[in-house]
Amino acid sequence: MRILILGGDGYLGWPQSLYLSSQGHDVTIFDNLTRRHFDLERGFASLLPIYTLHERIATWKEVSGKQIQLRIGDTMDYEALSSVFQDVQPEAVVHFAEQRSAPYSMIDRKHAVYTQTTNVIGTLNVLYAIKEFAPACHLVKLGTMGEYGTPNIDIEEGFIEIQHKGRSDVLPFPKQPGSMYHLSKVHDSHNIMFCCKVWGLRATDLNQGVVYGVETDETTQDPRLATRFDYDQIYGTALNRFCVQASVGYPLTVYGKGGQTRGYINLKDTIRCVELAITSPAQEGEYRVFNQITEQFSLLELAEMVTGHSRQLGLETVTTHLPNPRVEAEQHYYNATHTRLIELGLKPHLLNDAVLDGLIRLAITYREQIDRNLILPTVNWRMTKNDVERNDS
Numbered sequence: 001m002r003i004l005i006l007g008g009d010g011y012l013g014w015p016q017s018l019y020l021s022s023q024g025h026d027v028t029i030f031d032n033l034t035r036r037h038f039d040l041e042r043g044f045a046s047l048l049p050i051y052t053l054h055e056r057i058a059t060w061k062e063v064s065g066k067q068i069q070l071r072i073g074d075t076m077d078y079e080a081l082s083s084v085f086q087d088v089q090p091e092a093v094v095h096f097a098e099q100r101s102a103p104y105s106m107i108d109r110k111h112a113v114y115t116q117t118t119n120v121i122g123t124l125n126v127l128y129a130i131k132e133f134a135p136a137c138h139l140v141k142l143g144t145m146g147e148y149g150t151p152n153i154d155i156e157e158g159f160i161e162i163q164h165k166g167r168s169d170v171l172p173f174p175k176q177p178g179s180m181y182h183l184s185k186v187h188d189s190h191n192i193m194f195c196c197k198v199w200g201l202r203a204t205d206l207n208q209g210v211v212y213g214v215e216t217d218e219t220t221q222d223p224r225l226a227t228r229f230d231y232d233q234i235y236g237t238a239l240n241r242f243c244v245q246a247s248v249g250y251p252l253t254v255y256g257k258g259g260q261t262r263g264y265i266n267l268k269d270t271i272r273c274v275e276l277a278i279t280s281p282a283q284e285g286e287y288r289v290f291n292q293i294t295e296q297f298s299l300l301e302l303a304e305m306v307t308g309h310s311r312q313l314g315l316e317t318v319t320t321h322l323p324n325p326r327v328e329a330e331q332h333y334y335n336a337t338h339t340r341l342i343e344l345g346l347k348p349h350l351l352n353d354a355v356l357d358g359l360i361r362l363a364i365t366y367r368e369q370i371d372r373n374l375i376l377p378t379v380n381w382r383m384t385k386n387d388v389e390r391n392d393s
């Protein structure tokens with residue numbers, strides 16, 4: 001199939017592009033390189049060294065003999081987006097190209113506006129480009145489990161049957177997102193559902209949990225094919241951060257009580273889920289939602305796993321409870337349904353000792369590059385204008 005990968009230079013988009021190319025699909029990456037710019041501006045870096053996008057693509061050609069096409073462009077630039085749609089005539093579009101950090105979106109007004117603009121308007125542009133230039137194309141959009149928040153009932157896959165005053169209906173599951181970033185995904189979902197209804201577009205919204213891992217069958221073929229491993233306080237997710245903290249003897253930074261429970265998924269399963277969505281596409285006019293997770297853990301469970309495993313590697317690891325910089329439930333019910341991808345054929349790779357071992361050893365290997373200034377959180381959900389100015393100075 002002709003597949004357009006928006007955001008194909010990112011943590012997920014790059015291994016996804018490699019995998020789909022390895023399966024014989026004709027892959028084109030569209031990316032504005034903004035994720036790399038953020039690191040350059042801040043002096044942050046992926047702990048696992050990553051090569052330029054041009055080097056990555058050339059290496060893939062050398063290793064596999066397959067050519068990935070590249071367009072540098074921004075989803076906010078409708079002319080660039082239209083042009084790639086007209087040239088590629090994609091049969092599927094996988095949309096990763098968004099600002100994906102919750103802390104980034106909560107820095108201040110400017111970062112919140114950037115996040116919601118690039119995510120919501122960027123996705124709106126994608127919807128119009130599909131309508132105008134490739135109406136039969138299937139949109140596979142990366143959403144987030146965080147759209148649902150942490151309700152005191154089981155989370156369903158996108159929709160719930162509701163009985164109200166003697167009548168019933170199947171309605172979108174209630175959304176209670178916890179950051180300006182997570183809110184942007186809710187807005188996207190509404191726009192996508194609307195466009196499927198009115199224009200007959202076909203779309204799959206993948207409500208994905210936190211992804212971990214860096215290794216896929218393709219990224220391990222050459223160090224120049226590696227994907228990102230972020231551990232900083234803005235883009236680093238808790239598990240990556242705990243592994244890095246353990247490797248340098250820093251207490252694991254659990255925010256608040258640590259009962260925060262989230263859905264998790266291995267990178268290898270993420271790329272397979274997207275393939276499953278592409279190969280069993282939504283019907284014309286259909287908007288469907290899959291919960292893309294395989295397991296769920298609380299932060300304290302993650303911290304215990306990292307502590308236990310790092311002690312086996314001879315590290316002295318302890319956990320600390322920091323005042324929570326976020327506004328979120330710290331002890332709550334959580335049970336999310338995730339059967340639709342399993343029904344399509346997903347065989348999960350779970351978070352076991354071998355995976356933890358790989359992540360902690362990765363951190364140990366690159367220990368010298370770890371910047372301890374990136375460990376403590378700097379963004380507080382309750383920040384005032386004065387706090388932001390104090391932080392900036």
Ligand code: NAD
Pocket residue numbers: 006007008009010011012013030031032033034035036073074075076095096097098099100118122142143144145208209210211212228237
């Ligand atoms: P990432 O930041 O590593 O990658 C995003 C890529 O998109 C980057 O290469 C960036 O340069 C590009 N990009 C951003 N805005 C763009 C724009 N306007 N135009 C063109 N390119 C643009 O993020 P990731 O971790 O790979 O996440 C990819 C997607 O998956 C995001 O939508 C994110 O919300 C979603 N997601 C990620 C996770 C996770 O744990 N990483 C979990 C759930 C959902």
Ligand code: USQ
Pocket residue numbers: 100101102103143144145146147182208209210211235236237238239241253254255256260262263299326328
């Ligand atoms: N947390 C800590 N200590 C840390 C870092 C985070 O306790 O050092 C806590 C947070 O307070 C939160 C939980 O860990 O309760 C998860 O935070 P995270 O940074 O690991 O992940 P999150 O902000 O939820 O975002 C990540 C991705 C995002 C994706 C989301 C999926 O960055 O793109 O949408 O996971 S989900 O969590 O299902 O919404």
